[in-house]
Amino acid sequence: xxxxxxxxxFGTAAEFSLASLLKYLLAPNQYIANAxxxxxxxETVEFAIKLPKDVLIAIDxxxxxxxxxxxxxxxxxxxxxxxxxARYELAQEVKDKADxxxxxxIYPPKTxxxxxxxxxxxxxxxxxxxxxxxxxxxxxxxxxxxxSNINILGxxxxxxxxxxxxxxxxxLQVQQRSRKIYEDLQNISYKFSQxxxxxxxxxxAAAKRLVAPIPLPFTYFVSLxxxxxxxxxxxxxxxxxxxxxxxxxxxx
Numbered sequence: 454x455x456x457x458x459x460x461x462x463f464g465t466a467a468e469f470s471l472a473s474l475l476k477y478l479l480a481p482n483q484y485i486a487n488a489x490x491x492x493x494x495x496e497t498v499e500f501a502i503k504l505p506k507d508v509l510i511a512i513d514x515x516x517x518x519x520x521x522x523x524x525x526x527x528x529x530x531x532x533x534x535x536x537x538x539a540r541y542e543l544a545q546e547v548k549d550k551a552d553x554x555x556x557x558x559i560y561p562p563k564t565x566x567x568x569x570x571x572x573x574x575x576x577x578x579x580x581x582x583x584x585x586x587x588x589x590x591x592x593x594x595x596x597x598x599x600x601s602n603i604n605i606l607g608x609x610x611x612x613x614x615x616x617x618x619x620x621x622x623x624x625l626q627v628q629q630r631s632r633k634i635y636e637d638l639q640n641i642s643y644k645f646s647q648x649x650x651x652x653x654x655x656x657x658a659a660a661k662r663l664v665a666p667i668p669l670p671f672t673y674f675v676s677l678x679x680x681x682x683x684x685x686x687x688x689x690x691x692x693x694x695x696x697x698x699x700x701x702x703x704x705x
Contacts, residue, residue: 467514468499470573474608475500475512478615485509490558498558502618504565511558511568515550517543521577544584544593551603559602567602571611578607 475484479502488501490511501509520543527535547570554568572578582605584593594605606614 467516467571467573470608471500471512471514471571471611474611474615475502478612478619483619490560490564494557496557498554498568501558501564502615508562509564511554511564512571513550513554513558513568514571514573515547516573516577517546520546521580524580540580540584543580544586547581547593547605548597548601551597551601551605554603555601567604569611569614570597570603570605572605572607575607575609578605578610581605582607 472486483503485501485503487497487499488509488511489495489497490501490509498511498513500512502512503509520539523539524536524543527539551570554570558564558568559566572581582592582594585591586593586596597603597605
């Protein structure tokens with residue numbers, strides 16, 4: 454941690470770590486940098502994930518470098534009292550940060566009723582998630598979740614969370630495409646039934662006027678053409694679901 458020389462640099466590094474994860478795991482149109490949550494306020498959250506109907510999940514990062522230095526120094530000196538005091542200070546700082554995020558960046562219905570506090574190192578995440586209050590034995594993260602509705606995530610847990618969201622986005626897209634296919638097939642089925650009805654009436658009328666009715670293959674030519682067209686369209690639609698925009702470029 455001594456590589457950094459100021460609190461501002463710590464904050465920049467934490468935000469950079471968060472930006473890297475979002476850029477790697479989400480599409481550019483699935484999150485917003487420096488998102489403004491409340492229109493009547495100038496404050497912006499570092500990042501916000503976009504859900505369907507433009508609902509946002511606010512994410513803010515935090516890295517209290519000076520307190521981590523105190524914890525490390527206390528542990529190096531094997532000073533139990535200083536170690537407890539430093540870890541209590543860390544717990545209070547994280548709790549205060551969570552309270553601020555709650556007040557500034559949780560704003561339903563524009564946002565979901567919770568937000569995320571990102572801790573950019575696994576060691577910091579371990580310190581925070583392992584902390585228990587001496588009197589109540591309650592975990593810090595449980596207290597923060599209960600009182601501020603803030604989820605605390607580290608690099609690994611945020612990665613899992615983002616991957617789960619991405620899978621949800623992809624599932625939603627497949628469902629939307631499937632619904633459109635179902636509607637199109639219903640329309641095709643209706644038109645086909647109309648053509649078939651016309652062909653039957655035509656065959657019946659021809660049978661009354663001619664000694665021998667028109668051969669069935671000829672009278673159903675239009676209907677059979679529709680069947681072939683339906684099959685072709687169905688294959689194209691299915692391929693479009695599987696291959697997306699690269700249908701005509703990547704399929705062998």
